[in-house]
Every structure is written in C-alpha cells, then in structure tokens.
Amino acid sequence: MAVTDTAIPTPLPFARIKPGRIVLWTILFIGGMLMITPILFMFSTSLKTAGQIYDLRLIPQNPTLANYVEVLTEGQFLRWFLNSAFVAICVTASNVFFDSLVGYTLAKFRFRGRMFVFIAILSTLMIPTEMLVIPWYLMSANFGWLDSYWGIMFPGMMTAFGTFLMKQFFETVPDDFIEAARMDGLNEFTIWWKIAMPLVTPALSALAIFTFLGNWTAFFWPLISTTSKELYTLPVGLTSFAVEQAIQWEMIMTGAAIATITTLLVFLALQRYIVRGVMLAGLRG
Amino acid sequence: MAAFELRDLVKAYGKTRVIHGIDLIIPDGEFVVFVGPSGCGKSTTLRMIAGLEEVTGGEIRIGDRVVNEVDPKERNLAMVFQNYAIYPHMTVRQNIAFGLYTSRLSKREKLEKVEAAGALLGLTPLLDRRPSALSGGQRQRVAIGRAMVRDPVGFLFDEPLSNLDAQLRAQMRIEIKDLHRRLRTTIAYVTHDQVEAMTMADRIVVMKDGHILQAAPPMDVYDNPVDVFTARFIGTPSMNIVPAKQTNGVVTLADGDPSVLAGVRPHDLLVGSEIAQPGLTLTGTVTAVEPLGPETLVHFEIAGQSIIATAPPHGGVTIGSNVTAKAPRGQVHLFDAVTEKALGRA
Ligand SMILES: Nc1ncnc2c1ncn2[C@@H]1O[C@H](COP(=O)(O)OP(=O)(O)OP(=O)(O)O)[C@@H](O)[C@H]1O
Ligand SMILES: [Mg+2]
Numbered sequence: 001m002a003v004t005d006t007a008i009p010t011p012l013p014f015a016r017i018k019p020g021r022i023v024l025w026t027i028l029f030i031g032g033m034l035m036i037t038p039i040l041f042m043f044s045t046s047l048k049t050a051g052q053i054y055d056l057r058l059i060p061q062n063p064t065l066a067n068y069v070e071v072l073t074e075g076q077f078l079r080w081f082l083n084s085a086f087v088a089i090c091v092t093a094s095n096v097f098f099d100s101l102v103g104y105t106l107a108k109f110r111f112r113g114r115m116f117v118f119i120a121i122l123s124t125l126m127i128p129t130e131m132l133v134i135p136w137y138l139m140s141a142n143f144g145w146l147d148s149y150w151g152i153m154f155p156g157m158m159t160a161f162g163t164f165l166m167k168q169f170f171e172t173v174p175d176d177f178i179e180a181a182r183m184d185g186l187n188e189f190t191i192w193w194k195i196a197m198p199l200v201t202p203a204l205s206a207l208a209i210f211t212f213l214g215n216w217t218a219f220f221w222p223l224i225s226t227t228s229k230e231l232y233t234l235p236v237g238l239t240s241f242a243v244e245q246a247i248q249w250e251m252i253m254t255g256a257a258i259a260t261i262t263t264l265l266v267f268l269a270l271q272r273y274i275v276r277g278v279m280l281a282g283l284r285g
Numbered sequence: 286m287a288a289f290e291l292r293d294l295v296k297a298y299g300k301t302r303v304i305h306g307i308d309l310i311i312p313d314g315e316f317v318v319f320v321g322p323s324g325c326g327k328s329t330t331l332r333m334i335a336g337l338e339e340v341t342g343g344e345i346r347i348g349d350r351v352v353n354e355v356d357p358k359e360r361n362l363a364m365v366f367q368n369y370a371i372y373p374h375m376t377v378r379q380n381i382a383f384g385l386y387t388s389r390l391s392k393r394e395k396l397e398k399v400e401a402a403g404a405l406l407g408l409t410p411l412l413d414r415r416p417s418a419l420s421g422g423q424r425q426r427v428a429i430g431r432a433m434v435r436d437p438v439g440f441l442f443d444e445p446l447s448n449l450d451a452q453l454r455a456q457m458r459i460e461i462k463d464l465h466r467r468l469r470t471t472i473a474y475v476t477h478d479q480v481e482a483m484t485m486a487d488r489i490v491v492m493k494d495g496h497i498l499q500a501a502p503p504m505d506v507y508d509n510p511v512d513v514f515t516a517r518f519i520g521t522p523s524m525n526i527v528p529a530k531q532t533n534g535v536v537t538l539a540d541g542d543p544s545v546l547a548g549v550r551p552h553d554l555l556v557g558s559e560i561a562q563p564g565l566t567l568t569g570t571v572t573a574v575e576p577l578g579p580e581t582l583v584h585f586e587i588a589g590q591s592i593i594a595t596a597p598p599h600g601g602v603t604i605g606s607n608v609t610a611k612a613p614r615g616q617v618h619l620f621d622a623v624t625e626k627a628l629g630r631a
C-alpha cells in the first residue's frame with residue numbers, strides 16, 4: 001500500500017490552469033451573477049411576507065408559500081395564466097404551421113414572383129412594432145376584434161422572421177428526399193408535412209420556443225387591445241397588482257416566478273429536439 | 286411492366302439545350318444502361334422519364350401512353366437515387382413501406398410485402414433500425430427495397446453505386462442484375478462506370494453532349510464502336526488511336542496528313558509475340574510498365590503519342606528500351622479522320 005501511495009505523484013488539479021483562463025472564468029462568473037441575481041431575488045421575494053420585502057436578505061427568514069396559495073386561489077391569476085397559455089400556444093402552433101408552409105414554398109418551388117414575395121416578407125422585418133400598433137388597433141376596432149382572444153393573437157399569427165428562418169432551413173433539405181417522395185406518390189402537401197417537416201425539427205423547435213416565449217412575455221399589445229380583466233394575459237395582469245392600492249411586490253414576484261417556471265419548463269420540453277444532423281443520415285456516407 | 290419510348294426528346298434549360306432530340310425504344314423487360322461523360326445528359330434523360338423534369342420537346346411513352354404531362358406518381362415508376370434518399374426520420378421498415386404509399390393493399394398485405402422485400406434484400410435483421418445506423422451498402426438496399434415493393438412498371442437508377450467502395454459495388458452489381466433476372470422489369474440505369482455498363486446491360490446507350498451515339502448490346506459496342514468517342518469510352522484501358530494511312534490493305538502510321546485514324550485496343554496490341562501478318566505494327570520507346578499479374582501493360586511513346594500495349598507477365602520489358610507491338614489483322618478499327626466515324630476494320 002505504502003509503495004503505491006508514493007509511487008505515482010498525482011499532479012495538483014489546478015496545476016494546468018492558465019492565468020488567461022482564470023480571467024475568463026472570472027468575467028463569466030460576474031456576468032452570470034449579474035444575470036441570476038434578479039431572478040434569485042424574485043424567487044426570494046415570492047417567499048417573503050409583505051412586511052419583509054425590504055429586508056434584502058437572499059434567504060428569507062421565515063420562508064412561506066402563502067403568496068403562492070393566495071395568488072393561485074384568489075383573484076384572477078389562474079385565469080390570466082390560462083389566457084397567456086392559450087394565446088401563446090395558439091400563436092405558436094399557427095407560426096409553426098404557416099411560417100414553415102410559406103418558407104417551404106419559397107425554398108423549394110420556382111415560380112414567377114417568388115423573389116418579390118420573399119423580399120416583401122423580409123421588408124416587413126424592418127418596421128418596428130411601435131409603428132404597427134396604431135394600425136393594428138384601428139384595424140381591430142373596425143373589425144370588432146378589440147377585447148377578444150383573436151384581437152390579442154392576430155398580429156402574431158405569422159411572422160416574417162419565422163418565415164425567413166424556415167425558408168433558410170428548408171433550403172438545406174436535399175431535393176432528393178422531395179423527389180423520392182414524389183416518386184413514391186405523395187402529393188405536394190403530404191411531402192411537406194411528412195417528409196420535409198420532420199427533417200427540420202430543430203428549426204421548428206427553435207421557432208416554437210422563440211414564438212412561445214415572445215407571446216408569453218408580450219405586454220404592450222395585449223395591454224392595449226384588452227380592456228376586460230378576464231382577457232388579461234399574465235404580464236398585463238401582474239401589473240394590476242401594482243395599480244390597485246399599493247404595489248404588492250411579493251405578489252408581483254410570486255406571479256413572475258410562476259411565469260418564469262413555466263417558461264423554463266417549455267424550454268426544457270422543446271430544447272431536446274434541437275439536435276443537429278438528423279437530416280444527413282438518409283444520404284450517402 | 287411496360288416499354289419506354291423516347292421520340293425526338295428535347296430538353297432545354299432556358300435557352301441552353303442539353304438534350305438534342307434523342308430517339309430510343311426500351312422494350313419491356315430490357316435492362317438498358319446509359320453511359321457517357323459527366324454532363325452529357327444522362328440524369329436529365331432519366332429524370333424526364335421519371336417525370337421529375339419537364340419535357341421541352343418530343344414525346345415520352347410508357348407502355349402505349351404518352352406521359353409528357355403525367356405526374357410522376359401516375360407513371361408508376363420507381364427510382365433509386367445516387368444519394369439513396371431514404372428518409373432519415375423513419376425506420377428501414379417504414380422507408381420500404383413508403384414505396385407502397387399509394388397502393389390500396391390492406392395494412393397486413395403491405396406489411397407482408399415489406400417483410401418479403403426486406404428478406405429478398407437481406408434486410409430482415411435491420412428492419413427496425415434508422416438509416417443512421419446502416420452502412421452505405423445497406424442504405425442502398427433499403428432504397429432498392431422501397432423501389433421494389435411497389436411492382437412498378439419500370440425501375441430508374443441514377444448512379445446508384447457510385448458512393449460505394451469497389452468491393453461493395455461489385456457485389457451490388459450482381460445483386461441488381463439478379464433482381465432483374467427474377468423480376469423481369471424494364472430498367473433504365475445511369476452510370477458513368479463502363480464496367481457497370483458492360484456487365485449489367487442488355488443494351489448500352491452511349492451518350493455525349495445530349496446525343497445518343499450508339500445503342501447496342503455491350504459486346505457489339507465493344508466490338509463495333511460507331512466512332513472514336515465510343516471506342517475510347519468503352520473498354521479499359523482505352524483504345525489507342527493513331528493517325529494512319531491505308532495502302533493495299535495494310536495500315537501504317539501516317540507521316541503527313543492522315544487519311545484515317547487507326548484504333549487498336551491495348552489487349553489486341555501485343556508486345557513480344559510473333560504475328561505473321563500483323564494488321565498494324567507500332568514501335569516506340571517504353572515510358573511505363575504496369576504488371577497486372579496475368580499480363581503486363583506497356584506504355585510507349587510513338588511520335589509524341591502515348592500508346593498502351595500488352596506484354597506477357599514476365600516479358601522483361603524495361604523503361605527506356607525500344608519495343609515493337611503488333612496487332613493481328615482484323616483487330617484494327619478504322620475511323621474517318623475528319624468525322625471520326627467508324628469505317629470498318631483492317
Ligand atoms: N437545373 C439546370 N439548369 C441548367 N442546366 C442544367 C440543369 N441541370 C442540368 N443542367 C445541365 O444539363 C447538362 C446535363 O446534365 P445531367 O445532370 O443530365 O448530366 P449527367 O450526364 O447526369 O452528368 P453526371 O454524370 O455528372 O451526373 C449539364 O451540362 C448540366 O450543366
Ligand atoms: Mg447525373
């Protein structure tokens with residue numbers, strides 16, 4: 001025993017770390033802390049009572065889940081949560097379907113006016129949302145869409161960015177697959193749905209995550225287009241904790257914590273589909 | 286099953302014509318191999334037959350139906366692609382079953398057909414794997430299986446073996462040939478490998494620049510090529526072509542303007558063997574010696590032109606020495622010096 005113990009001098013684990021690394025890690029560590037601190041305070045505050053919120057200890061003295069119980073049982077929080085989920089899911093499904101349908105068409109079919117359509121779609125990317133809100137509002141008012149789910153959802157049902165993203169990805173799908181499917185007797189729609197779509201799952205999941213998160217956290221347009229409390233989405237609803245009586249920080253933080261946890265779950269559920277290199281397996285090599 | 290017929294078939298991309306009005310009849314059950322250099326229009330022709338490419342002019346018939354305007358799926362042809370193009374997100378079983386997508390068989394009959402095709406191609410143990418877990422040869426067999434299950438009226442193959450290594454290619458050649466013997470379905474097969482063409486075809490179609498130069502059984506193309514290009518394209522090593530003149534039935538090297546081109550295959554041009562009345566005699570300086578085992582290839586130079594001849598295995602030919610190679614009468618092909626068309630043999 002004693003012989004083997006001394007025979008192989010094990011190098012110190014830190015011996016090979018270069019100074020550059022230490023600097024890099026320090027910077028990354030500080031950056032990480034800066035990002036995570038507000039989130040930690042959000043969770044910490046959600047576990048405090050109203051009287052403790054200005055006590056800035058990260059670990060609450062008497063952590064309590066009472067806020068969660070109150071938020072979820074009283075008021076309309078649950079309703080807002082479901083509204084948000086409904087809106088985000090519908091808009092996401094719509095984007096996944098329509099953005100990729102149009103993206104596929106632009107990527108894989110040669111037709112007159114194709115470039116024009118593509119450029120027209122791209123150019124809408126250059127218009128900021130703030131400029132669009134007033135036309136959207138007027139449009140909603142004219143069609144009677146104000147203060148309805150459809151009114152919240154319609155501007156985002158298809159996006160230029162999503163179409164562009166999907167077009168780029170469909171261009172990487174080799175034509176051979178599409179032609180093979182044509183020979184197998186599939187019609188063009190089925191080729192898209194059964195052959196091309198599964199080959200771009202990574203892009204679809206990325207699009208789904210972005211769209212879901214974008215709509216889950218959307219504040220400005222839902223605030224403008226809704227008036228009745230039953231139609232509030234979560235971010236809009238959370239602000240109402242601030243306008244009634246005083247600002248109920250612990251309530252806002254609890255609501256935000258629930259929203260954040262949902263976001264994390266959605267991300268975890270979808271991100272495993274973002275694996276690259278599925279596509280090449282059907283080809284040579 | 287059906288015959289294919291191409292009549293004055295033309296393909297143009299914009300203003301560039303790539304197929305210049307070709308005529309070809311492929312009788313029912315025939316295995317036709319299209320060969321030709323890269324870019325000569327083999328794939329384009331095949332894709333027009335498949336319906337994946339629009340026909341610019343002329344006519345394609347499958348059976349007795351003109352199919353110019355018919356969708357690929359209505360033509361009931363099966364195609365195997367150079368890149369296999371088997372669907373990566375499906376198992377082998379699902380891939381093969383996709384060949385039956387349009388068929389009206391019951392689910393059980395479909396499954397049986399898939400199993401049968403899998404068994405025929407030796408894929409039974411792999412049916413539940415994904416393409417990513419298959420070797421190149423296995424992927425190729427899946428692609429063939431997907432084409433086969435359907436009982437198509439014809440198969441189209443576009444360089445199906447070009448991504449396989451030499452050994453696997455030789456094996457798949459035999460398997461595909463065997464498949465044809467059993468199924469007796471019309472096959473149009475594209476390759477630029479002349480060994481594949483020679484060994485598999487009932488008939489070889491030699492193409493160049495969008496034209497068909499010759500369509501004939503392999504040995505006919507080998508023995509009686511219609512022009513210099515075909516003569517050099519079929520057979521390895523390529524036929525030697527030298528400028529020549531013919532006086533009193535004897536072919537000799539031309540010193541001035543050649544009246545004809547003389548072609549002789551390396552296997553007919555022999556070093557160190559006594560031929561009493563040679564049809565052609567060539568003498569030159571050896572530049573390279575390649576012993577292949579059963580024979581030795583001798584490269585020599587004559588009037589600045591490189592010639593390949595065959596010597597016996599232990600001939601003792603050395604680089605730098607002078608050799609004389611002779612071809613027996615009847616093995617010298619003559620071609621017109623200007624048009625390069627065949628004129629017969631000497
Ligand atoms: N989409 C296209 N647009 C313009 N020209 C094309 C197109 N596709 C093919 N061509 C041209 O048509 C000609 C024939 O192409 P084709 O693919 O049929 O050749 P090939 O004989 O199959 O060659 P290879 O052995 O390299 O596969 C080529 O000169 C090619 O450049
Ligand atoms: Mg080709």
